[in-house]
Amino acid sequence: MIHAVNEWMNNRFHPSATVRKEVQxxxxxxxEHYKEDVQVAKLVQLHPSYAGQMFKQEVGENFSDYLNRVRMEKASELLERTTMKIYEVSGTVGISDYRYFCKLFKRHTGFTPTQYKNKQV
Structure with a gap:
């Protein structure tokens, strides 16, 4: 089931050819930069609100929701494939607040990070 969720998430992350080049x-x-404080409006040289609006139109979700989804996908992979502690995974995916990470992870996967990691054993 976890692999099916990851596959579904991967399909949502890869832009189709019909998506505007700025959004791609x-x-x-x-x-590539999910660990950092991501500010893509500067990258595509658009006003932040316009970039966010365009992103939502093309992708179907807010920029911050998409970023968090990418982070949770990476966190899931790290929890599955490494022996990293949960707080280490949190920092590695760009979320410095451990409690916020745990809440976000549960919202996206339905499991706490500990439950998710234990299911991988």
Whole structure:
């Protein structure tokens, strides 16, 4: 089931050819720089509110929701494939607040990070 969820999430992250080139660039940048404080409006030289509006129109979700989804996908992979502590995974995916990370992870996966990690054993 977890692999099916990851596959579904991966399909949502890869932009189709019909998506505007600015949004494709934003998506690529997010996937490569999800650990950082991502500000893609500067990257595509658009006003932040316009970039956000365009992103939502093309992708179907807010920029911050998409960024968090990418981060949770990466966190899931790290929890599955490494022996990292949960707080280490949190920092690695760009979320410094451990409690916020746990809340966000549960919202996206339906499991706490500990439950998710234990299911991988």
């Amino acid at each position: 660039l934003m998506i690529r940048y997010i996937r």
